[in-house]
Amino acid sequence: MVDKKTVITVCIDDFAIKKRESYGTTMVDISNHKIIDMINSRDYENVSKWLKTYPNIQIISRDGL
Template sequence: MGDTDNKAWPRTYGTVLVDVESSGPVDVLPDRETSTVATWLREHPGAEIICRDRLMAFTKAVRQAAPDALEVADRWHLLQNLSTAVEKTCRRHRDCLRRPAGPEASPPLAAPDTPLLQRIRQPGATGGSRSRDPPAPRAGRA
């Protein structure tokens, strides 16, 4: 099979709105434009937490139509961004990663003692009263 011509096979992107708690679709918008998303948010007030990707149109729509909503990154994009950053770092330091550690190798660096690390290290620490991550999938669901 040969190359595909994007003009012959244009891509159309829309926006799927999902209730994170029920994992069910709420609505499908015809595009990813700021005005479309902002209009939908104004017509459906009450969103407290908006889980989204990093598209600037979504950022602007939330600021315009639901400024009090908490914006969080979705797990897929967090993992994608993390894996990209790790890959770039490994590629950048490929030479030193391939070199075997000799007897002159320095001891491992200790993490700085910051307020965040102090909270995390406390037994039973939860990181706050309100979780900013979407709920984990329930047992029995695919």
């Protein structure tokens, strides 16, 4: 279980579940390179909603570490 208060840096990377049909997004804690979560979307609204549940995030990176 991830303590949301300790995550301050996150990398988000989208991937194809089925090319041109469905996509997901992986959230990785940059400080320890561990996957925090995966969501079944890469849409801005869904990723933004997820990010807002982590109140201490200061840095967001995209597409790999």
